[in-house]
Amino acid sequence: MALSLLIHCSPTVNPLRRSPKPTLRRVNHRVCVASAATPLLQVNDLRAKIVESNVDILHGVNLTVNQGEVHAIMGKNGSGKSTFAKVLVGHPDYEVTGGSVVFKGENLLEMEPEERSLAGLFMSFQSPVEIPGVSNDLFLAMAYNARMKKLGREEVGPIEFLPYLMEKLQLVNMKADFLNRNVNQGFSGGERKRNEILQLAVLGADLAILDEIDSGLDVDALRDVANAVNRILTPEKSLLMITHYRRILDLLNPTHVHVMVTFNLLLIFNIIASFEFGICMIHGVFTFDYWN
Ligand SMILES: Nc1ncnc2c1ncn2[C@@H]1O[C@H](COP(=O)(O)OP(=O)(O)OP(=O)(O)O)[C@@H](O)[C@H]1O
Numbered sequence: 465m466a467l468s469l470l471i472h473c474s475p476t477v478n479p480l481r482r483s484p485k486p487t488l489r490r491v492n493h494r495v496c497v498a499s500a501a502t503p504l505l506q507v508n509d510l511r512a513k514i515v516e517s518n519v520d521i522l523h524g525v526n527l528t529v530n531q532g533e534v535h536a537i538m539g540k541n542g543s544g545k546s547t548f549a550k551v552l553v554g555h556p557d558y559e560v561t562g563g564s565v566v567f568k569g570e571n572l573l574e575m576e577p578e579e580r581s582l583a584g585l586f587m588s589f590q591s592p593v594e595i596p597g598v599s600n601d602l603f604l605a606m607a608y609n610a611r612m613k614k615l616g617r618e619e620v621g622p623i624e625f626l627p628y629l630m631e632k633l634q635l636v637n638m639k640a641d642f643l644n645r646n647v648n649q650g651f652s653g654g655e656r657k658r659n660e661i662l663q664l665a666v667l668g669a670d671l672a673i674l675d676e677i678d679s680g681l682d683v684d685a686l687r688d689v690a691n692a693v694n695r696i697l698t699p700e701k702s703l704l705m706i707t708h709y710r711r712i713l714d715l716l717n718p719t720h721v722h723v724m725v726t727f728n729l730l731l732i733f734n735i736i737a738s739f740e741f742g743i744c745m746i747h748g749v750f751t752f753d754y755w756n
Contacts, residue, residue, distance in 0.1 A: 501530040504568060504671055504702050505552075511562035512551045521547045524563065527722065529671065532699040534716055537706045539724035545706045546590055548724070549673045553587045554580050568670065582614040586669030588660035590676045590706075595647035600659070603647050604629060604666045611667055632665040635695060637688040653680035661692050672696070674705040678712040690715035 505528065512522040521544045529535050537545050551558045552565065554577035565572040572580060595603065609619040620628070633640060636658050648656050657677055664672050674693070678686055693716060697703060705716065713721070 503528055503566075504531050504533075505529040505572075505704075506566040507552075507563070508565075509563035510548070510551065510560065510565060512547065512558045512560050515557055515559050520561070521558070522551065525724075529702050529704060531670075531702060532697075533720060534697070534703045534718040535705070535720045535722060536713055536716075536718040537704065537722045537724055538708065540726065543724045543726050545724050546675055549587055549675050549704070549706060552580075552673060553577055553585060578610075581667075582611060584668075584670030585673070586664050586667060586671070587673040588657075588664065588675060588677055590679070592648050592656040592660055594649045594651075596649055598647050599644055600647050601626075601629060601643040604643075604663065607663070608666055629666065632662055635665050636662045636692045638662060654682060654685045657681055657689060658685060661689050661696075665692060665696055668696075669701065671702045671704060674703065676706055676708070678707055678709055686711065686715070 507525055507527040510522055510525040511520065513520045525548055527535070537548070539545055547558060551560060552572065554575065556577075560573055567580070567583060567585060570583070572583075572585075575583065605620075605622065605625050608625065612619050629643065630640070633643070638655075638658055642651075642655070642659065642662075645651070648659060651659060657680065660674075660677065664674075672693075677689060677693075681689060690712065693703065703716070703718075705712065705718070707713070
């Protein structure tokens with residue numbers, strides 16, 4: 465991994481995905497490969513607090529994800545990674561206190577959580593919840609048809625939906641029994657993570673946010689999940705993954721790696737940066753280049 469204090473950095477090329485023809489440009493004394501960038505998600509100075517306790521968690525996050533990019537967010541426990549992801553999908557525990565988020569040209573913060581999902585945002589949770597009384601196949605069919613309706617397409621009946629679902633099930637290497645079981649009820653930790661990727665495969669998304677999808681997975685499950693994600697990604701679709709481990713970076717080959725730091729660390733970085741580089745970074749996220 466290489467570190468360079470810079471925000472615009474170089475997409476490395478993921479061999480499993482087709483990318484637009486790259487162009488060369490120089491950033492921070494290093495030649496970078498960059499594709500023509502179409503912004504998908506633009507986060508500017510995002511600030512948020514916990515509703516219940518009024519505690520500020522996000523202190524001004526800046527991040528741009530372009531179409532086809534794979535971004536990883538790393539950082540210490542408690543630095544705010546999951547909070548950032550949950551704020552993006554509109555979790556009610558958090559209130560945005562400043563900044564802006566534009567998704568596909570629209571103000572994301574004005575949308576209800578379900579509107580964000582229908583607009584093409586998907587999030588897999590660190591601890592996926594159980595939904596007792598709702599079978600996995602019914603849940604997926606309902607969610608899929610809601611998306612079809614939003615896109616102005618025909619809703620599908622059970623007979624058409626089943627072959628589509630079986631194909632996605634194979635993609636994540638899951639057994640058909642999981643379709644009749646209630647969503648996540650009694651699933652092991654690894655099975656829940658696979659089930660999250662099954663949802664992503666079925667619903668599709670322009671931007672998938674995966675919160676620690678690799679935690680608790682054994683080697684085979686991690687490979688299956690990474691293979692499925694790589695096959696779901698296209699040059700137009702983007703991924704934002706939160707992780708603590710390098711092993712998934714090696715499998716998903718991110719174009720950008722960001723390190724989220726806590727507010728105290730941020731102050732220290734700001735002071736050092738002021739002295740060393742004559743600049744003051746007021747962002748809550750630092751961006752580093754990554755390559756294998
Ligand atoms: N709903 C909430 N109620 C109370 N505190 C919260 C809530 N959500 C987040 N926090 C606190 O905000 C801080 C950031 O939490 P967050 O889950 O975003 O961290 P993280 O970087 O994802 O950590 P980890 O790597 O351990 O998953 C933590 O101190 C956490 O306890």
